[in-house]
Amino acid sequence: xxxxxxxxxxxxxxxxxxLVKNKSIYKEAKKSPLKFWEKLAGDVFWRKKWxxxxxxxxxxxxxxxxxxxxxxxxxxxxxxETAKNKVALIWExxxxxxxxxxxxxxxxxxxxxxxxxxxxxxxxKKGDKVGIYLPxxxxxxxxxxxxxxxxxxxxxxxxAYSPQALKVRxxxxxxxxxxxxxGYYRAGxxxxxxxxxxxxxxxxxxxxxxxxxxxxxxxxFNKRNNIWWHDLMSKQDDFCEPRVMDSEDPLFVLYTSGSxxxxxxVVHTCGGYTVQAKFTGKWIFDIKDDDIFWSMSDxxxxxxxxxxIYSPLLNGASFVMFEGAPNWPEPDRWCSIIEKxxxxxxxxxxxxxRMFQKYGEDLVKKHDLSSLQILGSVGxxxxxxxxxxxxxxxxxxxxxxxxxxxxxxxxxILITSLPGVxxxxxxxxxxxxxxxxxxxxxxxxxxxxxxxxxxLVILPPFAPGLLRxxxxxxxxxxxxxxxxxxxxxxxxxxxxxxxxxxxxRVVGRSDDMIKVAGHRLSTGEMExxxxxxxxxxxxxxxxIPDEIKGEMPVVFVVPSKKLTEKKKEDLKKSVVExxxxxxxxxxxxxxxxxxxxxxxxRSGKIMRxxxxxxxxxxxxxxxxxxxNPESVDELKKALK
Numbered sequence: 349x350x351x352x353x354x355x356x357x358x359x360x361x362x363x364x365x366x367l368v369k370n371k372s373i374y375k376e377a378k379k380s381p382l383k384f385w386e387k388l389a390g391d392v393f394w395r396k397k398w399x400x401x402x403x404x405x406x407x408x409x410x411x412x413x414x415x416x417x418x419x420x421x422x423x424x425x426x427x428x429e430t431a432k433n434k435v436a437l438i439w440e441x442x443x444x445x446x447x448x449x450x451x452x453x454x455x456x457x458x459x460x461x462x463x464x465x466x467x468x469x470x471x472x473k474k475g476d477k478v479g480i481y482l483p484x485x486x487x488x489x490x491x492x493x494x495x496x497x498x499x500x501x502x503x504x505x506x507x508a509y510s511p512q513a514l515k516v517r518x519x520x521x522x523x524x525x526x527x528x529x530x531g532y533y534r535a536g537x538x539x540x541x542x543x544x545x546x547x548x549x550x551x552x553x554x555x556x557x558x559x560x561x562x563x564x565x566x567x568x569f570n571k572r573n574n575i576w577w578h579d580l581m582s583k584q585d586d587f588c589e590p591r592v593m594d595s596e597d598p599l600f601v602l603y604t605s606g607s608x609x610x611x612x613x614v615v616h617t618c619g620g621y622t623v624q625a626k627f628t629g630k631w632i633f634d635i636k637d638d639d640i641f642w643s644m645s646d647x648x649x650x651x652x653x654x655x656x657i658y659s660p661l662l663n664g665a666s667f668v669m670f671e672g673a674p675n676w677p678e679p680d681r682w683c684s685i686i687e688k689x690x691x692x693x694x695x696x697x698x699x700x701x702r703m704f705q706k707y708g709e710d711l712v713k714k715h716d717l718s719s720l721q722i723l724g725s726v727g728x729x730x731x732x733x734x735x736x737x738x739x740x741x742x743x744x745x746x747x748x749x750x751x752x753x754x755x756x757x758x759x760x761i762l763i764t765s766l767p768g769v770x771x772x773x774x775x776x777x778x779x780x781x782x783x784x785x786x787x788x789x790x791x792x793x794x795x796x797x798x799x800x801x802x803x804l805v806i807l808p809p810f811a812p813g814l815l816r817x818x819x820x821x822x823x824x825x826x827x828x829x830x831x832x833x834x835x836x837x838x839x840x841x842x843x844x845x846x847x848x849x850x851x852x853r854v855v856g857r858s859d860d861m862i863k864v865a866g867h868r869l870s871t872g873e874m875e876x877x878x879x880x881x882x883x884x885x886x887x888x889x890x891x892i893p894d895e896i897k898g899e900m901p902v903v904f905v906v907p908s909k910k911l912t913e914k915k916k917e918d919l920k921k922s923v924v925e926x927x928x929x930x931x932x933x934x935x936x937x938x939x940x941x942x943x944x945x946x947x948x949x950r951s952g953k954i955m956r957x958x959x960x961x962x963x964x965x966x967x968x969x970x971x972x973x974x975x976n977p978e979s980v981d982e983l984k985k986a987l988k
Contacts, residue, residue: 354773355770356749359746367768384782398413417593418497419496421497423658430664435666436452437669438640444677453664456489456493462585463494468588470558473499474499475501480502481504481526481527482507482529483529488647492504492647498591501599506646506648507532512970515547515552518548524554528557528560530563534672536676540565543568546568561577595618596619599618613821615815615818620759621812622662624759624811625658625662628781629654632767633655633659633767637664640667642667643724644670644682646950649756687716692719698725712741713741723748728952729854733880734879749772750766750778755840757829758813771849776853777853784810787807789802798848803832803833803839842854842858843856843857856870856873860890861891875887878926880926883909884905885907887903902941903940904941906945944982946979947977948975962983
């Protein structure tokens with residue numbers, strides 16, 4: 349990329365080939381967002397065109413009213429007309445000596461049709477909820493698409509969730525069918541998923557369980573209500589008539605996770621989600637016919653739905669699905685996969701990037717990563733140092749980095765600069781996607797000035813893929829998203845600011861803000877400064893109550909290498925100096941703790957709320973949803 353006055357722009361060769369290369373697209377979309385989205389919707393296959401593009405009845409809204417379509421038709425049927433034998437899915441198993449599996453669009457089409465017929469045989473109808481508790485194996489893609497083919501509503505539960513976490517979600521949606529597997533690999537270990545599923549369905553309405561034989565490990569198998577996937581599939585016809593759905597019919601329910609309160613079942617609908625998932629992927633990742641796309645996100649998260657699976661299929665692309673951990677059995681496994689398949693687009697989280705960075709650039713240089721054309725970041729704001737390392741060492745200074753902001757609730761990416769247009773700025777997400785209007789508001793609901801931090805909000809007509817509700821909980825829907833600035837303004841719960849170029853930087857959650865002696869401080873901004881300390885690999889800042897100042901920041905840092913006790917004390921002093929230098933004495937931390945790890949979800953998100961609870965004495969809740977629950981014990985010892 350080319351650097352001009354602190355901003356980065358795509359190289360001319362890249363720009364010439366990009367699907368979107370002119371910034372006039374923003375002007376066109378701003379002039380009439382409804383006409384803009386309507387034009388994009390015209391490239392989706394509809395059984396019946398919509399009668400009205402948008403209807404707003406705050407806080408509810410609808411897109412493409414009375415339009416009729418089927419999601420699986422857009423992913424599969426449409427592609428086999430022109431790319432029948434093109435590889436759609438490349439599945440890379442965790443064991444390096446196990447053969448990968450390849451599915452052409454026609455292969456995937458037939459498998460989805462068979463399982464759609466199997467679901468019908470099991471009594472599943474349009475509108476029924478189907479629970480999917482599967483790891484990153486091809487059958488999860490087939491199961492999800494089969495549900496969409498017959499109009500069933502799928503609810504994917506992250507395979508690393510505990511039985512209790514599974515139960516809570518199944519009880520809320522009241523599924524009668526759960527699809528799971530005997531087990532799967534994770535960092536060399538065999539996870540007995542069936543055991544967790546058996547425990548998780550207790551006290552739910554689940555009557556039948558379809559089990560995929562992935563491992564062949566010994567499991568309890570009740571022939572009365574357990575059915576092997578392969579037995580069920582062996583007797584099915586390979587065509588199932590797709591069910592015609594209304595644009596506003598529910599497509600899937602996906603639960604957001606958190607350390608407090610009951611998980612929220614976010615509802616996404618057929619029409620708007622299809623349009624948004626297709627075009628955000630197509631333009632943001634510049635998806636072309638010969639691209640190999642790899643999103644590292646597990647299907648249990650929204651990124652796994654929209655960009656690990658659905659958007660590549662909607663755009664007729666080839667994509668990689670990896671079963672295991674990116675640093676197993678060697679730290680450069682992720683590099684090996686990029687090199688092996690000639691991956692052109694790589695989409696991962698800042699947590700993973702920092703982990704790669706910790707292993708060093710020499711590891712990266714062992715591999716040929718020249719196939720890469722676009723790099724992406726997702727999940728949390730990326731700090732400047734990690735951005736620059738990713739740009740230089742992985743992208744060889746040529747790949748645009750699309751740092752993406754979005755949520756489970758938005759359904760797709762809504763802030764990032766388009767790769768063929770730019771500009772890109774380290775630690776800034778970028779520009780709003782064309783056709784979506786954002787603002788940053790102060791406590792009085794007025795737009796903030798340039799560089800002034802405030803609440804990030806979305807204004808009408810929002811985006812077609814935005815959630816339509818919280819499952820069976822309209823009160824929570826209104827209170828969470830439409831209460832702060834009125835029912836015409838979607839509240840993201842994120843704090844952000846705009847620079848003079850209109851680029852948006854998200855600095856953290858509104859509930860991760862600290863008010864020290866009346867001054868509002870962002871934990872995300874503090875973490876960004878701390879990360880510039882050479883010996884810091886990861887860090888997290890939380891606010892704790894203080895009798896005099898109201899709140900005080902507490903810092904947890906993970907050193908980049910093992911330190912002596914004296915070196916730890918030196919590191920603490922260095923962190924304090926970095927904060928004072930970057931923000932000022934007002935941000936002086938009450939304490940700095942040096943630890944070996946921070947509690948994270950399986951997707952890499954640092955669970956700061958759990959860290960705050962360690963100080964308040966509150967119940968920590970179910971820690972089995974963490975990737976590293978043992979880290980909490982270390983934190984407890986550090987606080988004594």
